[in-house]
Amino acid sequence: MATDRPSLRGHLPHGVQDLFLSEASRRRQAEAVLRDLFARWAYRELIPPTFEYEDTLVIGAGSDLRQAMYRFFDREGHTLALRADFTTQVARMAATKLLDQPLPLRCFYIGSVFRYEEPQVGHQREFTQAGVELIGASTPAADAEVVALAAAALEALDVPNFQIILGQMALFRALTAGLRADDLERIRAAIDQRNPFRLQKALDAAGMTGSQRALLASLPERIGGPEVLEEALAFGGAVASAAEALAEVYRLLDAYGIAGRVILDLGEVRGMDYYTGITFRGVAPGLGWPLLSGGRYDELLGQFGRPLAAVGFGLGIERALLAQAPQTCFAPSLAPHLVVQGCIHPPCLSLVRRLRQAGYRVEVDVLGRQGADLRAYAHSQGCRRTLHCTGDSGPQGPLWQFSDERGERTVTGDQLWEEAKKWND
Amino acid sequence: MATDRPSLRGHLPHGVQDLFLSEASRRRQAEAVLRDLFARWAYRELIPPTFEYEDTLVIGAGSDLRQAMYRFFDREGHTLALRADFTTQVARMAATKLLDQPLPLRCFYIGSVFRYEEPQVGHQREFTQAGVELIGASTPAADAEVVALAAAALEALDVPNFQIILGQMALFRALTAGLRADDLERIRAAIDQRNPFRLQKALDAAGMTGSQRALLASLPERIGGPEVLEEALAFGGAVASAAEALAEVYRLLDAYGIAGRVILDLGEVRGMDYYTGITFRGVAPGLGWPLLSGGRYDELLGQFGRPLAAVGFGLGIERALLAQAPQTCFAPSLAPHLVVQGCIHPPCLSLVRRLRQAGYRVEVDVLGRQGADLRAYAHSQGCRRTLHCTGDSGPQGPLWQFSDERGERTVTGDQLWEEAKKWND
Numbered sequence: 088m089a090t091d092r093p094s095l096r097g098h099l100p101h102g103v104q105d106l107f108l109s110e111a112s113r114r115r116q117a118e119a120v121l122r123d124l125f126a127r128w129a130y131r132e133l134i135p136p137t138f139e140y141e142d143t144l145v146i147g148a149g150s151d152l153r154q155a156m157y158r159f160f161d162r163e164g165h166t167l168a169l170r171a172d173f174t175t176q177v178a179r180m181a182a183t184k185l186l187d188q189p190l191p192l193r194c195f196y197i198g199s200v201f202r203y204e205e206p207q208v209g210h211q212r213e214f215t216q217a218g219v220e221l222i223g224a225s226t227p228a229a230d231a232e233v234v235a236l237a238a239a240a241l242e243a244l245d246v247p248n249f250q251i252i253l254g255q256m257a258l259f260r261a262l263t264a265g266l267r268a269d270d271l272e273r274i275r276a277a278i279d280q281r282n283p284f285r286l287q288k289a290l291d292a293a294g295m296t297g298s299q300r301a302l303l304a305s306l307p308e309r310i311g312g313p314e315v316l317e318e319a320l321a322f323g324g325a326v327a328s329a330a331e332a333l334a335e336v337y338r339l340l341d342a343y344g345i346a347g348r349v350i351l352d353l354g355e356v357r358g359m360d361y362y363t364g365i366t367f368r369g370v371a372p373g374l375g376w377p378l379l380s381g382g383r384y385d386e387l388l389g390q391f392g393r394p395l396a397a398v399g400f401g402l403g404i405e406r407a408l409l410a411q412a413p414q415t416c417f418a419p420s421l422a423p424h425l426v427v428q429g430c431i432h433p434p435c436l437s438l439v440r441r442l443r444q445a446g447y448r449v450e451v452d453v454l455g456r457q458g459a460d461l462r463a464y465a466h467s468q469g470c471r472r473t474l475h476c477t478g479d480s481g482p483q484g485p486l487w488q489f490s491d492e493r494g495e496r497t498v499t500g501d502q503l504w505e506e507a508k509k510w511n512d
Numbered sequence: 513m514a515t516d517r518p519s520l521r522g523h524l525p526h527g528v529q530d531l532f533l534s535e536a537s538r539r540r541q542a543e544a545v546l547r548d549l550f551a552r553w554a555y556r557e558l559i560p561p562t563f564e565y566e567d568t569l570v571i572g573a574g575s576d577l578r579q580a581m582y583r584f585f586d587r588e589g590h591t592l593a594l595r596a597d598f599t600t601q602v603a604r605m606a607a608t609k610l611l612d613q614p615l616p617l618r619c620f621y622i623g624s625v626f627r628y629e630e631p632q633v634g635h636q637r638e639f640t641q642a643g644v645e646l647i648g649a650s651t652p653a654a655d656a657e658v659v660a661l662a663a664a665a666l667e668a669l670d671v672p673n674f675q676i677i678l679g680q681m682a683l684f685r686a687l688t689a690g691l692r693a694d695d696l697e698r699i700r701a702a703i704d705q706r707n708p709f710r711l712q713k714a715l716d717a718a719g720m721t722g723s724q725r726a727l728l729a730s731l732p733e734r735i736g737g738p739e740v741l742e743e744a745l746a747f748g749g750a751v752a753s754a755a756e757a758l759a760e761v762y763r764l765l766d767a768y769g770i771a772g773r774v775i776l777d778l779g780e781v782r783g784m785d786y787y788t789g790i791t792f793r794g795v796a797p798g799l800g801w802p803l804l805s806g807g808r809y810d811e812l813l814g815q816f817g818r819p820l821a822a823v824g825f826g827l828g829i830e831r832a833l834l835a836q837a838p839q840t841c842f843a844p845s846l847a848p849h850l851v852v853q854g855c856i857h858p859p860c861l862s863l864v865r866r867l868r869q870a871g872y873r874v875e876v877d878v879l880g881r882q883g884a885d886l887r888a889y890a891h892s893q894g895c896r897r898t899l900h901c902t903g904d905s906g907p908q909g910p911l912w913q914f915s916d917e918r919g920e921r922t923v924t925g926d927q928l929w930e931e932a933k934k935w936n937d
Contacts, residue, residue: 095565097604097816100592103561105605107619111557115547122540127868129848129875129893132536136528136638137562137594137624138582140520157563159584162628167525169562179522180530189892191878194532199562203587213561221878228854228878342856391522423554429653431767443552450554453616453646453653467614468554 102204102212112418114215117404118197120243121217125195128236130219133194135176141168147175147387149360155202169201174387174399177220182391190223190395197404209376209406218381218401222388225396227332230365230383231339237379237400238345241369244407245415246378249371251348254355255333256362256382261325262303266293274303275356281307298322309353313337316351329364336365358382367400371410378406422469423450424510428461430476434485438474438500447507462490472510474503527629527637537843539640542829543622545668546642550620553661555644558619560601566593572600572812574785580627594626599812599824602645607816615648615820622829634801634831643806643826647813650821652757655790655808656764662804662825663770666794669832670840671803674796676773679780680758681787681807686750687728691718699728700781706732723747734778738762741776754789761790783807792825796835803832847894848875849935853886855901859910863899863925872932887915897935899928 157169173196197217204210221229241249270293277286309315319330364383381400388395424447442449465473475488483499582594598621622642629635646654666674688696695718702711734740744755789808806825813820849872867874890898900913908924
């Protein structure tokens with residue numbers, strides 16, 4: 088679509104957005120809540136650059152992600168790309184820079200990622216991801232910790248009624264070991280689409296028979312509690328080991344008290360090139376896309392020269408905010424606690440400084456407004472309290488004219504300070 | 513410089529960086545400190561997108577900034593650019609979206625900006641800017657508030673011995689009104705370079721004489737307190753008005769208690785295309801670049817169709833952190849408060865949950881480590897405290913083996929909770 092050049096000035100490109108006022112505040116609050124949560128679970132933040140060499144960012148990226156990358160060039164002719172995900176960057180840092188840190192590494196990140204996608208609700212071209220990676224531990228305890236932390240993140244963001252869909256790529260990999268790539272992909276796609284007719288055709292084409300075929304054919308319907316693992320546990324070999332590992336993760340999540348949030352789903356076979364063990368998604372009723380997704384990827388770090396097991400998840404902050412309970416009062420108020428007449432008397436300036444130091448939001452007028460004018464302005468800012476300099480002093484020092492929902496009165500600095508202790512907005 | 517493709521994998525491009533551990537923590541702490549400070553001065557955050565149409569981002573950008581932009585294309589053939597500055601985006605938002613907000617608008621921003629520059633200390637290709645814009649007020653009180661907030665920002669970041677260099681573009685504009693563009697630029701450049709020989713030549717070429725010439729010729733040396741304004745105040749007309757406005761800003765900054773930080777400098781004539789009133793820079797001894805810069809730009813918002821006066825500043829967070837006092841203990845500790853043996857007993861899990869809810873950083877081992885192994889691991893993480901499950905219970909409930917710098921002992925949950933109250937790291 089050709090557009091006249093002048094028409095772009097001042098318009099935003101599709102799929103990116105401006106946030107301001109309460110929307111900006113909600114976003115920052117969500118980031119702060121997650122940063123705090125991750126730190127309490129002993130994860131530490133990594134801040135990689137917004138762009139890197141494309142050659143690095145495509146490592147471990149599926150074809151969808153590769154296609155969605157924004158690419159450009161530096162003046163030496165190298166191809167750069169905006170990050171479309173954080174995991175590859177975290178893997179690079181863990182494999183090349185954090186060599187002196189004890190294992191396992193617990194890392195988290197929060198920031199923008201960029202994907203060229205058709206914009207729609209829940210699909211922006213720039214959006215904010217927060218996530219964790221637990222690197223150097225391949226135990227079910229590590230898997231369970233990351234799933235439990237994902238659930239804790241959705242809880243901290245006040246997302247109601249979410250569920251965690253938990254699958255096991257190692258089980259599918261074990262059941263399909265040795266198949267030709269095209270057979271494997273046909274079976275995977277049919278399971279992913281939950282299409283029994285296609286799945287039977289794909290199993291025919293791959294020449295599969297017996298209990299292996301029966302178990303593969305049943306994967307799309309194996310959704311529920313630990314009972315969905317029974318046949319796989321009886322299968323023996325790598326299939327049973329994969330099922331047992333998932334059963335152990337489920338037992339640990341039960342101990343964490345979140346089994347009620349978890350649905351096992353053996354038909355979860357997305358991201359096969361990437362995931363090597365458990366995979367999971369966080370979903371909420373009525374939303375057409377996951378709030379978070381993650382899993383175990385034990386082969387990525389080796390591509391940066393340091394083979395280490397790893398498990399993690401990434402959460403879409405904008406998506407989680409869309410899923411937030413509507414009655415949630417999540418972001419702090421932005422309105423000033425007090426609007427003060429502009430004044431250069433030292434007592435006025437020092438009172439303002441003292442209030443700000445104590446954490447109050449204090450706006451000092453710079454347009455010379457007084458009396459009813461200043462009060463009307465304060466009200467328009469969502470603030471019912473104004474303070475005017477009187478220039479007078481009483482026996483207890485300087486006096487101000489203070490106005491709030493209870494009316495106007497003359498106060499000393501100490502009296503105003505007592506008032507301020509009641510301001511809890 | 514041609515480079516083999518494989519050699520780029522896992523390497524970082526010049527001029528961008530990874531932050532981790534204490535460096536990442538210092539950066540986030542600086543952002544949090546500034547976000548909190550700006551909110552107390554009743555400024556509200558705006559979050560514009562990381563990229564926009566180039567046509568928008570070049571508005572108000574000087575030629576240096578235009579040249580330094582990273583440009584790329586969307587799939588509709590439009591030219592996009594990464595932001596090289598926030599002010600243009602804030603002006604766009606204020607002029608096109610925040611129309612229902614009372615004036616003046618107080619906005620702030622914190623985020624990455626991108627400039628293609630030769631990387632060196634203090635010059636990264638991606639760096640973090642934090643700043644404010646006060647829109648819809650053209651008073652000296654507005655100017656002084658923004659300068660005072662800039663000083664408060666450097667103080668909040670523990671930058672020692674900083675100074676604010678304060679100039680007045682309106683004075684230079686008034687003294688050179690009516691000159692031809694090439695004459696004007698020659699004079700401006702000579703003043704900027706503080707080169708008296710070139711300045712005399714440029715004044716000759718422009719045919720300037722008399723008191724106007726004398727005042728222009730003296731600008732590079734007019735550095736100091738309010739006395740540098742004396743001749744300009746006596747000059748009359750727009751020159752005197754510009755000087756009087758600056759004198760008033762200085763008086764207000766004196767009332768704010770920061771005149772000792774401020775140096776007036778009438779030879780500050782950078783950014784002439786952009787600034788219309790006061791200009792200022794925050795500098796620190798021994799650093800070759802400013803920590804922040806700002807000024808009044810009353811003509812930018814009109815380019816987005818809403819002519820409003822505006823004044824603001826932008827601060828380079830990485831630069832401010834480089835200028836921080838070396839003894840500053842700025843970032844919070846990252847080490848866990850406690851490392852706990854992995855255990856699925858409900859009392860262990862609930863104790864961990866309770867400690868995390870109270871804000872403690874608690875790491876739960878996922879590698880099955882016990883006893884001396886676990887303690888050695890905790891020490892390597894910078895934590896002297898470990899907790900082992902005993903599986904036993906006493907009359908007061910479950911018992912744990914707790915170890916800290918005072919040695920090992922058996923504790924109940926309540927006893928551990930009492931211990932935790934003393935953990936102030």
